[in-house]
Amino acid sequence: MTTLPPTRIPDPYDAPAIRWGVLAPGGIARAWATALHATTRSRVVAVGSRSAERAEAFLAELGAERAHGSYEALVDDPDVDAVYVASPHSQHHDHALLALGAGKPVLVEKAFTRNATEAAAVIDAARARGLLVVEAMWARFLPHVDVVRRCLEDGLLGEVVTVSADHGQRLYPDGPQRLADPALAGGALLDLGVYPVSLAHLVLGGFTDVRATGTLAATGVDASETIAVTGPGGGFGTLSSTMLAKTPCTASVSGTRLRLEVDGVFYQPNVVRLLDPDDHELDRYEPPSREHGLAYEAAEFARLLVAGRTESDLLPLDETLAIMRVLDDVRRQLGVGFPGEG
Known part of the structure; x- marks a missing residue:
């Protein structure tokens, strides 16, 4: 099995x-x-x-x-x-x-x-x-995301064809004021959309093409976006975020052989299911706990610091920079800028 x-x-x-x-x-x-x-x-x-x-x-x-x-x-x-x-x-x-x-x-x-x-x-x-x-x-430091990472490294899914992820929370217009404020770099993308973008960047190994469409809030920040990305191996991703509505916040990765699905909120400690093309569940990963997921990034940081390291293999600095460039590109396509950016 x-x-x-x-x-x-x-x-x-x-x-x-x-x-x-x-x-x-x-x-x-x-x-x-x-x-x-x-x-x-x-x-x-x-x-x-x-x-x-x-x-x-x-x-x-x-x-x-x-x-x-x-x-x-x-x-x-x-x-x-x-x-x-x-x-x-x-x-x-x-x-x-x-x-x-x-x-x-x-x-x-x-x-x-x-x-x-x-x-x-x-x-x-x-x-x-x-x-x-x-x-x-x-999310990059959570146990279940490492299970996804290992599946990709081992080629368990076959060639990755598509990744999908969404992140929506009802945070506008009645949520935190900073999310509506361009001066505070508000909007859905940097607060919510960064999660599906980061996951897809991990799964596809980067992007060769990024296409975005979305809507703006009255203050000029992005309220919602859908982003289509293509990876260097030909796989593609469909990513979405919004601060206008609560969405399922699920994620899936489909390959030529098998598929992974993250049950529930994909960026929190969660179950990962391995499915065959007939939707039969072959295996599942259960997290040790669904609480206190933020501790994993702090623990990784402590290990790196004591070891004398200057960056993490789980999220290298060059990848952080590459993802920021993707977010810049999405904002450019949506027509969103922040005061003082130059």
Whole structure:
């Protein structure tokens, strides 16, 4: 019987313990720090915010040791081994460079920056200083995505013909204000669409062609998009994202022999099913847990840092940059720009 390969992703608790500083204590930072403390041996020891009150509230909630009323004070904290940048997309470039300038390795929330020019600047700065930097595209570090990766490496599916993925959440017009604001690099693409784009980039090994269509919000940011991509091997992808409606958020990869389907939300810890052409289930992968998936990226970062590495094989910096170029191309086709991009 044809079976799925096992995941190679270790238990997050087995990763070395490092001391984190959180830059910008918003909602994603809270979820990330909660997962970190629940399932790893690393700890948040400091938090930095432009608001001392917000920093103190985060400190009290998570039990961190020190709250800083500025980002500069956070990155200069000698007890911080690495900085997690959780500010809006529009500020990732500046905040990552701030941390790198202080000699701190950085985990930068997705999307990595507003555009490829900014991404290249961060990557060049990290390489010049020999510092670790990783994009916090958390799905890339999850066990079930490694099962997909191994299927591709082993040729289990045959030649990949198509990949499909969608990500839609009802976040506009009544959701977070930043998503409607061009000055904060809002829109569906950088917040939601980056997930299916990143998955398809992994599956197809990059893109040779990208075609996009979509709709804009009244503020000029993208509200929805459908993206057709072609890989260098001839496989193609159909990807979609929207902040106007909740969608199934599923993904599938179809090859000439077999097909993979990720049940439920594809970018969270989930089941992967292996199907034959008659839709018979041949095997399935069950995740060890469906909770605290954000811990896996933090655990990978800790392993890399202690090993003296400067980037992750699971999401190399050149691939982060290539994906940013794809997002730039999609925005260009949709007619979406951000203030100050040049």
